[in-house]
Amino acid sequence: xxxxxxxxxxxxxxxxxxxxxxxxxxxxxxxxxxxxxxxxxxxxxxxxxxxxxxxxxxxxxxxxxxxxxxxxxxxxxxxxxxxxxxxxxxxxxxxxxxxxxxxxxxxxxxxxxxxxxxxxxxxxxxxxxxxxxxxxxxxxxxxxxxxxxxxxxxxxxxxxxxxxxxxxxxxxxxxxxxxxxxxxxxxxxxxxxxxxxxxxxxxxxxxxxxxxxxxxxxxxxxxxxxxxxxxxxxxxxxxxxxxxxxxxxxxxxxxxxxxxxxxxxxxxxxxxxxxxxxxxxxxxxxxxxxxxxxxxxxxxxxxxxxxxxxxxxxxxxxxxxxxxxxxxxxxxxxxxxxxxxxxxxxxxxxxxxxxxxxxxxxxxxxxxxxxxxxxxxxxxxxxxxxxxxxxxxxxxxxxxxxxxxxxxxxxxxxxxxxxxxxxxxxxxxxxxxxxxxxxxxxxxxxxxxxxxxxxxxxxxxxxxxxxxxxxxxxxxxxxxxxxxx
Amino acid sequence: xxxxxxxxxxxxxxxxxxxxxxxxxxxxxxxxxxxxxxxxxxxxxxxxxxxxxxxxxxxxxxxxxxxxxxxxxxxxxxxxxxxxxxxxxxxxxxxxxxxxxxxxxxxxxxxxxxxxxxxxxxxxxxxxxxxxxxxxxxxxxxxxxxxxxxxxxxxxxxxxxxxxxxxxxxxxxxxxxxxxxxxxxxxxxxxxxxxxxxxxxxxxxxxxxxxxxxxxxxxxxxxxxxxxxxxxxxxxxxxxxxxxxxxxxxxxxxxxxxxxxxxxxxxxxxxxxxxxxxxxxxxxxxxxxxxxxxxxxxxxxxxxxxxxxxxxxxxxxxxxxxxxxxxxxxxxxxxxxxxxxxxxxxxxxxxxxxxxxxxxxxxxxxxxxxxxxxxxxxxxxxxxxxxxxxxxxxxxxxxxxxxxxxxxxxxxxxxxxxxxxxxxxxxxxxxxxxxxxxxxxxxxxxxxxxxxxxxxxxxxxxxxxxxxxxxxxxxxxxxxxxxxx
Numbered sequence: 001x002x003x004x005x006x007x008x009x010x011x012x013x014x015x016x017x018x019x020x021x022x023x024x025x026x027x028x029x030x031x032x033x034x035x036x037x038x039x040x041x042x043x044x045x046x047x048x049x050x051x052x053x054x055x056x057x058x059x060x061x062x063x064x065x066x067x068x069x070x071x072x073x074x075x076x077x078x079x080x081x082x083x084x085x086x087x088x089x090x091x092x093x094x095x096x097x098x099x100x101x102x103x104x105x106x107x108x109x110x111x112x113x114x115x116x117x118x119x120x121x122x123x124x125x126x127x128x129x130x131x132x133x134x135x136x137x138x139x140x141x142x143x144x145x146x147x148x149x150x151x152x153x154x155x156x157x158x159x160x161x162x163x164x165x166x167x168x169x170x171x172x173x174x175x176x177x178x179x180x181x182x183x184x185x186x187x188x189x190x191x192x193x194x195x196x197x198x199x200x201x202x203x204x205x206x207x208x209x210x211x212x213x214x215x216x217x218x219x220x221x222x223x224x225x226x227x228x229x230x231x232x233x234x235x236x237x238x239x240x241x242x243x244x245x246x247x248x249x250x251x252x253x254x255x256x257x258x259x260x261x262x263x264x265x266x267x268x269x270x271x272x273x274x275x276x277x278x279x280x281x282x283x284x285x286x287x288x289x290x291x292x293x294x295x296x297x298x299x300x301x302x303x304x305x306x307x308x309x310x311x312x313x314x315x316x317x318x319x320x321x322x323x324x325x326x327x328x329x330x331x332x333x334x335x336x337x338x339x340x341x342x343x344x345x346x347x348x349x350x351x352x353x354x355x356x357x358x359x360x361x362x363x364x365x366x367x368x369x370x371x372x373x374x375x376x377x378x379x380x381x382x383x384x385x386x387x388x389x390x391x392x393x394x395x396x397x398x399x400x401x402x403x404x405x406x407x408x409x410x411x412x413x414x415x416x417x418x419x420x421x422x423x424x425x426x427x428x429x430x431x432x433x434x435x436x437x438x439x440x441x442x443x444x445x446x447x448x449x450x451x452x453x454x455x456x457x458x459x460x461x462x463x464x465x466x467x468x469x470x471x472x473x474x475x476x477x478x479x480x481x482x483x484x485x
Numbered sequence: 486x487x488x489x490x491x492x493x494x495x496x497x498x499x500x501x502x503x504x505x506x507x508x509x510x511x512x513x514x515x516x517x518x519x520x521x522x523x524x525x526x527x528x529x530x531x532x533x534x535x536x537x538x539x540x541x542x543x544x545x546x547x548x549x550x551x552x553x554x555x556x557x558x559x560x561x562x563x564x565x566x567x568x569x570x571x572x573x574x575x576x577x578x579x580x581x582x583x584x585x586x587x588x589x590x591x592x593x594x595x596x597x598x599x600x601x602x603x604x605x606x607x608x609x610x611x612x613x614x615x616x617x618x619x620x621x622x623x624x625x626x627x628x629x630x631x632x633x634x635x636x637x638x639x640x641x642x643x644x645x646x647x648x649x650x651x652x653x654x655x656x657x658x659x660x661x662x663x664x665x666x667x668x669x670x671x672x673x674x675x676x677x678x679x680x681x682x683x684x685x686x687x688x689x690x691x692x693x694x695x696x697x698x699x700x701x702x703x704x705x706x707x708x709x710x711x712x713x714x715x716x717x718x719x720x721x722x723x724x725x726x727x728x729x730x731x732x733x734x735x736x737x738x739x740x741x742x743x744x745x746x747x748x749x750x751x752x753x754x755x756x757x758x759x760x761x762x763x764x765x766x767x768x769x770x771x772x773x774x775x776x777x778x779x780x781x782x783x784x785x786x787x788x789x790x791x792x793x794x795x796x797x798x799x800x801x802x803x804x805x806x807x808x809x810x811x812x813x814x815x816x817x818x819x820x821x822x823x824x825x826x827x828x829x830x831x832x833x834x835x836x837x838x839x840x841x842x843x844x845x846x847x848x849x850x851x852x853x854x855x856x857x858x859x860x861x862x863x864x865x866x867x868x869x870x871x872x873x874x875x876x877x878x879x880x881x882x883x884x885x886x887x888x889x890x891x892x893x894x895x896x897x898x899x900x901x902x903x904x905x906x907x908x909x910x911x912x913x914x915x916x917x918x919x920x921x922x923x924x925x926x927x928x929x930x931x932x933x934x935x936x937x938x939x940x941x942x943x944x945x946x947x948x949x950x951x952x953x954x955x956x957x958x959x960x961x962x963x964x965x966x967x968x969x970x
Binding site for chain 1: 586783805807
């Protein structure tokens with residue numbers, strides 16, 4: 001899919017005109033629409049599906065927010081914007097400090113705004129370690145805040161704010177509220193419409209060409225076009241090009257429209273991209289949380305990650321190991337099956353001795369014994385002197401029989417979504433390779449690269465959170481943009 | 486340069502035989518030779534130059550060591566192996582924890598060993614901020630220990646141990662001592678000899694083919710071959726292939742033999758490589774240290790790095806900025822010319838107001854004013870809330886006139902050396918893509934990738950330090966290897 005741009009002079013008929021045209025009606029698009037409309041702009045949302053929601057509506061419904069939100073205050077979890085900044089500025093691969101700072105400084109206000117739109121959040125917390133909660137409790141730790149070295153850099157604090165809806169896909173509840181708000185404010189939409197090209201005039205984006213059923217329509221944007229489309233995990237060609245490691249037994253998370261179409265549109269007018277090779281992978285071996293007391297080793301019998309890492313971080317490290325191989329090692333005291341069967345972690349076997357386990361896993365002779373000797377000594381002393389796993393998860397693994405689950409990349413099923421996208425400023429401007437904003441073009445949501453940039457630093461809620469936050473900023477910026485005559 | 490391997494069956498005559506053959510007589514090779522010989526092995530060193538020394542002999546003579554060395558104790562700089570590990574495990578891009586741990590745990594002993602070989606170190610410290618000292622003082626801070634977030638992760642401690650020799654290239658003094666030791670222990674050498682192929686027998690490295698003047702000779706290694714050659718900065722084709730960012734106005738540091746020949750030899754027998762794209766770049770704007778009180782901004786008028794970072798870290802960040810552009814911004818109170826003229830930092834101009842400076846640098850209107858307003862407010866309050874520059878370097882930049890030095894990549898001259906190399910274990914074994922040791926082959930020194938892995942985490946002394954340390958381990962391992970019949 002190679003996009004051509006259309007020159008405005010070549011447009012015969014403008015089929016419709018708005019101040020602000022928004023491509024994509026997921027959470028970034030909906031938030032952009034609300035803010036642009038409220039700032040007085042005439043808004044038109046172009047959406048490929050027959051209605052709004054996008055991948056956001058299918059998501060787990062976490063917003064990564066902090067700095068002292070109403071929920072954090074209610075649950076007694078002390079946080080402040082500086083503390084949140086210290087965490088995100090170091091856990092993000094190549095942070096733009098303006099983007100991170102703006103997000104942290106605006107986080108409390110953004111939470112209040114979401115609630116004001118009708119997105120429901122309880123004043124409760126969920127304190128267990130899990131992949132994704134299915135209850136209505138709100139605040140939970142969804143990242144690496146307590147993982148070393150982050151806990152030494154910023155005071156750990158839970159920041160995952162889950163929408164109050166029981167069951168999976170609580171993101172749908174958020175979208176229901178936001179789309180309802182859009183409808184009540186008469187946001188115009190053009191559904192079943194795919195943007196196929198940007199229309200430019202002397203270097204400025206002034207509109208978009210869309211295909212709606214069998215018609216081609218040219219839509220004029222007097223102020224700005226906002227790309228608010230999805231990631232590209234469902235575009236095999238783009239995955240093969242940008243993130244070729246995600247082949248084989250891997251499975252993209254999200255809806256089929258996550259095909260990178262908006263990213264390609266941005267590239268067609270000279271946009272730079274960022275972190276296109278990076279994904280958030282997961283093949284979580286927890287819940288249950290007790291499995292974090294096990295150790296994870298590679299095909300050399302060596303540990304390589306703090307096992308209490310967020311599941312995306314652990315999966316990212318597994319993928320870097322020789323042959324992508326890794327096993328979760330347990331003893332009888334903590335043995336349990338990983339709850340989430342979709343990842344296909346298989347029990348290799350049980351063994352009476354570490355020597356037998358080592359042989360059964362075909363590890364180099366003595367390697368696993370050496371690893372366990374050191375780990376058990378450290379665990380008994382209450383400090384993991386190699387990866388600094390948090391003390392709550394430390395216990396000597398010395399109660400036979402032992403067991404191992406194969407959690408290798410390719411052997412287990414790794415789910416993922418892509419994290420790369422258009423390079424943007426903290427004002428949601430789309431930037432070219434020189435760092436210059438492309439006139440008339442803004443972007444937010446999964447098509448843009450803001451705070452989550454790689455699987456090692458990802459936290460649940462870093463998709464909906466920045467998407468909604470910078471979606472709002474895009475809407476505000478677009479409404480303020482100089483009108484094109 | 487594509488290396489073919491030679492099958493041992495195709496060797497007609499073995500021109501010489503040793504237990505251990507070492508390729509390269511820089512610091513890794515010399516240390517390997519001493520340890521192998523002392524463990525009872527017959528050692529032959531193959532060196533392309535007419536004598537030993539290599540790039541090590543031309544270096545500044547820093548060893549990055551800690552954990553409580555005799556010098557650290559004498560100067561009152563408290564350190565321990567765990568503290569050193571916490572720093573290196575987080576400042577190294579993709580650390581192998583065995584490698585880092587072994588280095589930290591063995592650092593004190595290694596310092597003593599170096600002294601015992603006659604490498605001289607004073608019990609003194611140099612406390613100013615500089616690129617490279619020219620005096621005999623020993624201990625100095627040569628990395629990012631005090632730079633955030635590292636200072637929150639590990640207690641900052643100086644670990645650069647400089648060889649006691651006045652003037653540049655104190656590494657020569659270290660090599661003089663080590664080569665003298667080698668000579669007194671009758672280490673055999675074959676100088677003016679270039680290794681052109683490894684000789685293999687059923688997957689095991691059993692020798693090396695060398696060219697000496699016009700002769701081709703096949704040398705038999707009964708126990709192991711140790712590759713202890715240099716980096717590849719002086720091989721334009723390899724730089725273009727692996728580190729293409731280092732083109733144009735860049736200049737490799739080191740001797741011409743840094744052409745990656747040893748890395749290619751390793752690759753020819755299936756070795757994996759690591760961090761081949763990474764370099765240690767420098768275009769240091771300090772000394773004088775007072776310039777760290779300035780700020781560095783990109784072409785958007787924004788800061789992007791803590792200005793008190795080690796110069797390699799700062800240069801690495803500059804290279805990532807749009808168009809590689811960056812300026813050092815100073816006010817009248819701290820104005821000085823960067824001392825090191827070789828980098829070619831040019832004074833752009835002086836201006837009476839920030840507005841004029843912004844216009845003079847062609848920055849977006851208001852951008853630099855905004856940056857300085859925030860920075861000056863933070864500096865006055867004693868905390869840089871964006872990059873957490875250490876308080877000693879904070880002062881409001883508000884004394885007109887102002888000045889800016891252009892420190893852009895390509896505009897200034899960036900010197901560099903490459904950091905990528907053969908993937909090795911903590912036992913100096915050369916590893917293949919599966920993490921399996923290639924029988925009969927070890928590596929140490931700049932041709933191998935151990936602790937320094939990128940310019941952001943580099944510290945002076947992380948070349949000689951790990952090269953000498955893992956050189957010793959390679960020698961010990963080689964001497965212990967099973968004899969080939």
